[in-house]
Amino acid sequence: MLKKNWKKIALAAGLSLTMLTAACGQNESGEGGSEGSGEGSGSNGSSGEESGESSGEQTESSANVGEAVDYTIVGIEPGAGVTAATNTALSEYDNLSGWEQKTSSTAAMLSELRTAYSNEEPIVIVGWNPHFKFAQWDLKYLKDPKNAYGEAEEIRTMVRTGLEEDMPGVYTILDRFKWTLEDSESFLLEAQEKDIETVAQEWVDNNQDKVDEWINGVESVDGKSVELALTPWDSERASSNVVKLALEQKGYDVTLTPVDPSIVFESLANGDVDGSTAAWMPKTHGSFYEEHKENIVDLGPNLEGALTGLAVPTYMDIESIEDLEPAE
Known part of the structure; x- marks a missing residue:
């Protein structure tokens, strides 16, 4: 004991986290959905449809993503393992220079995702599955060439x-x-x-x-x-x-x-x-x-x-972490 x-x-510690993240099931979304990869996610780093562009051939929309999201990755609890992996990604990817991870709670991240998705606005989140968000919304993992998040777990x-x-x-x-x-x-x-x-x-x-x-x-x-x-x-x-x-x-x-x-x-x-x-x-x-x-x-x-990694809505025209532009 x-x-x-x-x-x-x-x-x-556990109770404070539980109060924030118990909503990850019936309370965090207020809507139906299943956990897991759902449509458009596939394996870690998979995007469903390939854009046909290399990371060095970024479109105007991908180049503007950083500015649109204020060079911020929306994260979850500070103590989560995927939070540490995101810090690793921030240090390993030169193109993430000037970016930051905003940590708070799973429920807060989902609230921001829900708002951005309903308005078809760009957002970059810390993702993992099994989790219902991939079935509730059309999301995809960004490819992770440096393997900051590791392989399937x-x-x-x-x-x-x-x-x-x-x-x-x-x-x-x-x-x-x-x-x-x-x-x-x-x-x-x-x-x-x-x-x-x-x-x-x-x-x-x-x-x-x-x-x-x-x-x-x-x-x-x-x-x-x-x-x-x-x-x-x-x-x-x-x-x-x-x-x-x-x-x-x-x-x-x-x-x-x-x-x-x-x-x-x-x-x-x-x-x-x-x-x-x-x-x-x-x-x-x-x-x-x-x-x-x-x-x-x-x-x-x-x-x-x-799986864990950075995820975005499928309506965003980026496929890889390397598609993100550094902060000016």
Whole structure:
């Protein structure tokens, strides 16, 4: 369990983020949509349709993008891994000289995106999927020739050292837990209209065969406590609530604790929580993992094909980060 003083700090950080980003599902948009790449996104850096122009042959519209957006990338929370990757991009791309990343919250970024999109105005945002914005709006990732955001990522399950010996049933279920990008996206589509806990129960009810693959042969217990740490983003709230219900089918009493990404890894390394299904690897949370990996057990991916990068509406006539002009 989280130590009392540490938990107060962690929960304060997690609660503030949760209040800002719980809207990433039913409250952040106020509109329907599914998570994931949707139309016009494809793989990281893919634009759907090629412009036929090289990065050195910029159109008048692409040359004016920087001025139109005030040389600003609209970001999310300062503690997010994709925020750090965007800072890397700003330092590695010479053509981003004079640009800045505006950090705030996921909900604030989506509000700006919604306004810009409704007026067909240019905007450059920090993007990731699974996330419903790619289905709600026609967006595309900008190509990333310098690979500042890395390749497609995995969302991994990690546990504290000693969990296999202390609670082999929990270890087994967490180790077996796998779902697909399609699973996650269909879940998050439903979560635009309902709360995540309700959707989690419906998903488990409709996919008991998958849940059985995770829990079969695991010995039942009588209310043994388990604590899982998670980031407060909807894709991780989704997976954590599904795993919670699977563990509860075997009699475990499960607590979900949303915290900042860095605290997920710190709490695992300290043994303050038992596990997490929220680790984006190898890029997004890679630095946190490297700091604590000697005291964490990596159980491998529970979801493959996650993406991060800079994204723009498809009506913008740019295809690559290198199409952006430096500030004068």
